[in-house]
Amino acid sequence: MQESDKFLPYIVNPREDTGLYNAKFGIWLFLASEVMLFGSLFSAYILLRVGSFTWPVQSDLQNVPIGAINSVILLSSSIFFIRAWVALKADDIAKYKKFMYLVILFAFLFLCLKSFEYYQHFSHNEFPKTSVFMALYFLMTGLHGLHIIGGILVNIYYVGPGMYLREKDKQWFINRVEVAGLYWHFVDLVWIFLFSTLYLL
Amino acid sequence: MEDTSHKDEFKRDMLIYFSIIALTALIITISHLQLGVLGIWLIVPIACCEASILGYYFMHLMTKKKTVHLVLLLTVITFISLLFWPAWDVAYSPRTPSEFTKY
Numbered sequence: 001m002q003e004s005d006k007f008l009p010y011i012v013n014p015r016e017d018t019g020l021y022n023a024k025f026g027i028w029l030f031l032a033s034e035v036m037l038f039g040s041l042f043s044a045y046i047l048l049r050v051g052s053f054t055w056p057v058q059s060d061l062q063n064v065p066i067g068a069i070n071s072v073i074l075l076s077s078s079i080f081f082i083r084a085w086v087a088l089k090a091d092d093i094a095k096y097k098k099f100m101y102l103v104i105l106f107a108f109l110f111l112c113l114k115s116f117e118y119y120q121h122f123s124h125n126e127f128p129k130t131s132v133f134m135a136l137y138f139l140m141t142g143l144h145g146l147h148i149i150g151g152i153l154v155n156i157y158y159v160g161p162g163m164y165l166r167e168k169d170k171q172w173f174i175n176r177v178e179v180a181g182l183y184w185h186f187v188d189l190v191w192i193f194l195f196s197t198l199y200l201l
Numbered sequence: 202m203e204d205t206s207h208k209d210e211f212k213r214d215m216l217i218y219f220s221i222i223a224l225t226a227l228i229i230t231i232s233h234l235q236l237g238v239l240g241i242w243l244i245v246p247i248a249c250c251e252a253s254i255l256g257y258y259f260m261h262l263m264t265k266k267k268t269v270h271l272v273l274l275l276t277v278i279t280f281i282s283l284l285f286w287p288a289w290d291v292a293y294s295p296r297t298p299s300e301f302t303k304y
Contacts, residue, residue: 019266028269032276039280047287059232071225078259079218086207185259189252195225196248200232201241 012172027179031186034147038190041140045197048132056133058201061126063117067199070113074188077106081181088174100159103184107152114145137198144194147187154180217258224251 014021020028049055084099121127121134128138158177166173228244236243256262262269 014266018268020268025268028272032272035273035276036280039284043280043284046284064229064232068225068229072222075218075221075255078255079214082214082259083211086210090207182260185255188259189255192221192225192248192251192255196228196244200228200244 012169012175021175023175023179024182027182031182034186034190038140038143038193041136041143042193042197045136045140048136052132056131058133058199061133062199063120064199066113066117067195070110071191071195073106073110073113074191077103077110078185078188080106081184085174085177085181088177091170097159100155104152104155104159107148107155111145111148114141140194140198144187144190147190151180151184151187154183213258217254221251221254224254 008022009015010022012021015025018025080099080102084096084103087093087095087099118138126134128135158180162176165176224247228247231240231243231247234240262273
């Protein structure tokens with residue numbers, strides 16, 4: 001048992017029955033609730049689309065190239081996160097920080113392009129009130145954008161002020177970064193569905 | 202030994218990265234072909250494949266414990282149940298304005 005496990009059990013080492021440490025079990029339960037949240041919105045999209053008399057040709061309303069670039073950007077940030085975690089496990093802090101900065105940079109890039117898309121929609125007088133599709137588009141991508149912002153804040157914490165946690169317990173810190181990575185990959189996964197549903201179908 | 206394993210992991214990650222990008226390019230191409238309903242039946246499964254690959258490798262679902270699989274299985278079952286719950290209503294709903302006037 002490690003030092004930190006004496007205060008609260010299973011924050012570093014996995015439980016025997018679940019095979020998971022607390023934070024990892026917690027993040028999977030959280031991600032399950034997130035699946036339900038986004039799932040309900042996708043359900044609403046499907047039911048509204050199936051039940052409507054007419055539906056716009058989505059690819060005509062959307063900037064597909066920007067959506068595609070955003071997909072590559074988010075996917076690249078996921079790869080950078082994995083490299084950061086691997087570097088952290090190998091105790092290479094300089095490399096860890098470099099990759100984490102890249103993750104944050106790419107996340108900002110994603111938000112910049114998303115903002116540009118919103119700007120284009122607004123300049124074409126396309127608002128949430130314009131149609132059911134636009135309402136769903138702004139709701140779903142807006143909620144996803146909020147998740148990106150949340151992820152950026154967590155990533156900034158783990159590459160900046162949160163680094164002191166590493167001094168307390170290295171493995172504990174590695175676990176925390178792993179959990180943040182799981183969240184980040186999930187946000188990427190949601191975007192895959194958002195892009196194909198709202199841009200291409 | 203560990204260095205070799207890291208290199209292998211890196212190669213695998215890059216392979217997955219480019220596979221997902223290739224699949225994204227594929228669904229964009231399919232979308233441009235304007236295949237109508239067939240397009241939907243092609244794009245949705247490919248997007249599911251992309252997401253599965255990402256979850257399986259990047260989120261390490263391949264090596265996860267049974268607890269995680271159980272949590273995800275319960276979530277998926279609940280989600281699919283809730284998704285199809287109102288389906289009967291949609292199936293019997295009027296689809297055209299003329300059908301609407303019957304009710």
